């Protein structure tokens with residue numbers, strides 16, 4: 001593209017003086033300068049665009065009135081440590097503004113010092129991450145959709161496990177709640193549960209649908225399914241240990257499981273939860289014509305091997321979730337909270 005030569009050109013060198021506020025106003029990131037008494041001393045132009053508040057509305061006000069947040073007045077507030085323990089802190093989170101706006105951002109709070117090194121205040125720089133978060137969210141939803149499609153593919157092929165993965169997913173979500181898993185960690189467990197029998201895709205339908213006793217070679221083919229799933233998933237860089245959790249879902253605390261005979265803490269907590277949810281649903285659905293009987297038998301197996309084959313705390317959590325009706329295994333999955 002040809003440069004517009006008719007436009008008057010003026011370089012920075014031609015400026016007689018260059019005010020530092022001009023430079024900060026040219027930044028795309030919001031800048032907030034806070035005095036030691038927590039009053040806002042100055043904000044740049046990007047701040048006014050991000051928040052919709054004018055300089056007059058915020059300068060001179062206390063920072064916790066301009067950005068009300070849950071960490072205000074707590075030890076987590078960076079104002080407490082910046083300039084005293086550390087020169088700079090950087091964190092990711094939602095920045096809330098008094099004008100009822102909020103945006104996800106990366107916040108860098110740095111000590112603001114005079115030429116003699118005296119601490120004068122704190123300078124916060126807020127990088128608005130809204131567009132990045134939006135594309136991350138789209139990616140997350142697409143990934144959830146792919147996992148769901150894989151789950152349906154497995155269930156369509158194996159009528160005996162129809163809905164099994166969905167019920168196990170719901171039970172895992174309930175148990176994760178008992179362990180106070182973060183939302184992110186719960187998502188990883190849900191995804192693993194939703195496709196935990198993915199490896200059965202290589203098991204011939206005649207074996208999957210066989211009604212009688214399985215022969216030894218047939219059993220070996222079935223028992224290969226955690227390894228198959230692992231081989232399919234191991235190359236995908238999920239933000240959770242998805243492949244490993246599925247690989248371990250038939251391992252047992254006492255080493256009696258398969259395929260690797262892992263023991264105790266050598267098995268991921270996610271896999272210990274998935275194992276209990278899987279066994280609970282498999283046994284209770286075996287008597288699906290009388291749900292109560294099925295659940296009783298499932299609890300019997302879990303309690304008999306509590307602390308032996310199955311993690312004791314997970315068995316207890318599963319019992320609480322079911323008996324207190326914390327999840328309804330047969331209702332459709334609720335829409336995900338955003």
Ligand SMILES: [Fe+2]
Nearest residue numbers: 196197249250
């Ligand atoms: Fe399985």
